Amino acid sequence: MLSGSARRSAARQLPLRLAAGTFFLNSGISKLGADEATAEGLQQFAATTYPFLGRQDARQFVRLLSVGELAIAAALLVPVVPAAVAGAALTAFSVGTIGLYLRTPGMREEGSLRPTEQGITLAKDVWLLGIGVSLIVDGVNEHR
Template sequence: MSFISDAILRGVTGAFVTNAGVGKIGMPAEYSAGVQQAAASGIPALAKLPSDKFGTWLGYAETVIGASLLAPFVPNKVAGAALTAFSGGLLSMYFRNPENTEADGIRPSQEGIGLAKDVFMTAIGLALVTQGKKN
């Protein structure tokens, strides 16, 4: 991939993910518990974490992933792998909740539109991981 396409894929996605992460850091305990409940619907092991701290921990994780995309010294494969893992977790929430999809289990319902868009982050992460360039 070229420098320009790398900058577009990494810059836009990195800014989006970083902003989402920063917005979660220090969230009130009741909101944190709600975010944790939603996340645990896709990844049940997350229910075992302290609910009052979950939102802040998620915010830090998102911020680190976003920053890795923005930092040019982080290899594309590393940043792409982090983004793919993160967005894969979001898509697991989408597919494990029947209310998020139409009857076919694929197309998003009105409730699932917000998570369905995360397929774009998965595609960007996979593009970064699989490109032929060494960085």
């Protein structure tokens, strides 16, 4: 049985976990059936910032990306997964996407952190970083 403090913490985390978890669930499912052109496009985009990803087969890359997103969705949506664990997974993924935003040419206005039209899709992932860090902090505080 959960203590009053644990119930309040779980209730506070619910909107965060649902919002991010359903986002990752949808994204992971949509990549499961990616065709060759989509797989190659996603891999090439990621490899511009993280060159080691270019050495992998494009289909395998997208399959692993999909499985990773589905694993993060499960960590967020399954309530028995501790907040700090779910938050760490979400934070790690979002740091990667923010890295793409910061390091890929054309994503930001020259000399600024402000996104270009093309950069908005990655710049918005800062909310995932905020949710991930919040879950980590909440999870650490739960165990004190």
